[in-house]
Amino acid sequence: MKQRFIDSNYFPFHIQISADCGRTIALPGLLEELGDAPGIIYARRIAARLNRQLAPSQTPVQPGLLHLYGILNQVFRYLIGEYCGQQQPRIVATLLAQAGYPSFSGDAAQTLSRFMELFPSRQMVLGRETAEQFLAGDDASFSRREALAGELLLLLLHGENRALDGFRRLFDDAELAASSPYRTVAGELDRRLAEAPPFEPVGISLTELLRAPVKASPDSLAGQIAYIREHWASILPRELLTELVTAMDIVSQEGRSFFGGGPGEPQVLKFGKDAFGRAGGADYPEYERFSRDADWMxxxxxxxxxxxxxxxxxxxxxxxxxxxxxxxxxxxxxxxxxxxxxxxxxxxxxxxxxxxxxxxxxxxxxxxxxxxxxxxxxxxxxxxxxxxxxxxxx
Structure with missing residues (x-):
């Protein structure tokens, strides 16, 4: 699953987090502490910090679903990279040039700059890299501006996904939209990708492909992942499919503790001699008959x-x-x-x-x-x- 179109390490553990939210949850210290811990550990720590700030009436963030959101990002980034980096190289730069932003100039440059301020990379959060240093990391096979444009598209698509509302505070794009022409630039890329050559072998546009899980299950993140497993198995690498299964299992196990249950305590039944006094055979003796332990037990x-x-x-x-x-x-x-x-x-x-x-x-x-x-x-x-x-x- 090696691609270089979109930087899968830009955001920590594949989860988009704004600078404002990062300050609220003390993200730099958390990243230093966790290092390369598994993604579910990161999701649990983030969820715990978010939940401590909730009002009593608000629904807690379920760590497994937050982890599932990170997996969804991995899937989308893989498909964006497969199309824009392998099937149609340089198509992002070409389409934005057609929209009036040659070489990512004008409104595109302003939007990308503002995006890095409001949604800094992991290395920027840790103070190890500046935005200028990040952009200077291009080589013959990797354009970081194209990668950031892919992140803009991803942010735009997530804005349409109601299943992400429970933790939207992590990646709220309202400030980005208010302080830059983000919606115009990302909207142009979205519209032009819809008219570009289809994603093969499925035969539909990239943007239609990325919207399909939300269309199939608009209010359920688990439903969207289930759709991906059923319909995209042939176009995703096996290791990513394995991560989907693992993430869904975690959600299943967490569901028992996060599901609210019924309205009150059930009546507890009582058993004993008094309870069976009117039943025939109540005085019949019963004996415990446990099986004998075998040596291996x-x-x-x-x-x-x-x-x-x-x-x-x-x-x-x-x-x-x-x-x-x-x-x-x-x-x-x-x-x-x-x-x-x-x-x-x-x-x-x-x-x-x-x-x-x-x-x-x-x-x-x-x-x-x-x-x-x-x-x-x-x-x-x-x-x-x-x-x-x-x-x-x-």
Whole structure:
């Protein structure tokens, strides 16, 4: 997934954050503290700082959804880079020149300059780079002005996405729109890309492609990611698809704690001799009959792993694709054994039922996906390699 059209490292952990919001949540110190921690850790820390500032009537930011927003940015940046950097090189500069901004001059230059002031890069936030130094980093294969124009387009598209309203304060573009011709410049790029050659192999314009998930699920970020998984699997790299699955699993697990539930406490049923006094056979003795421990039960030392999360971590640790059970490196199993573990509990390996998702959404949790413990069948999930992959792992 290597591209150079759009700078995937401009924003920390792929999440657009304005300078104003960054000051509010003390972003520089957080970046210094976290370093290269996983994106979900960053999302949790950001969400916690945002939630401390909420009024009691406001809905808390769910960390998993904030992380999912970062993944959505990764997907969109990949597609923008694939089209503008590979399929139609220099098309951004060409279209903006046609709109009256040759070499990113005039209103385009003003907008990009203001964008960097209001939405600084990670290195700018940390005081390690100025806007001038960033722009001077062009080479034969990478135009940073084109990359920033791609970020303007992304910001414009996110402004249309109602599913992002819960944490829009992170990337509110109101000040940028009020202090620069941002909407005019980004709007020209948007309009001209709609008339440009289509994104192949799907055969529609880049902007129509990027709006498709929002059109399919306007109020649900999880629904938009589900659309991407279903319809874009053939045009996205496998490692990015794996990150989508992992991020959706995190949202599923968080959903149980963030879902408000019913209106009050249920009546607790009471059991005992008095409760069964009128029932026939109430005096019939009952005995506990626990199964006898086998030798292995007393001696096993087990470690549990959320399977999709673990496979994603292994891919990064070993620098190779680990998407199915049979791809788990022997070195990792040896490492667990050297730590004293003798058993491995893989959570979420069964084929999941779509009924779980439907029930959750009927109950009011519109971001829900199927739970790992809601099964369609007791078979190893096909995307984990099926029974054959498990046999190989054993």
């Amino acid at each position: 007393a001696n096993v030392v087990m470690i549990a792993k959320m399977v999709y999360v673990w496979l994603g971590q292994l891919s990064k640790t070993y620098g190779t694709e680990v998407h199915t059970l049979d791809q788990i490196p022997d070195a990792e199993l040896d490492r667990l054994a050297s730590w004293g573990f003798s058993g491995l509990w893989l959570i979420g390996i069964w084929e999941r039922s779509p009924a779980s998702q439907l029930i959750k959404r009927i109950s009011g949790n519109q971001e829900a996906i199927s739970s790992a413990y809601s099964l369609f069948d007791y078979v190893i999930a096909a995307d984990l390699g099926g029974e054959g992959a498990l046999d190989n792992l054993k």
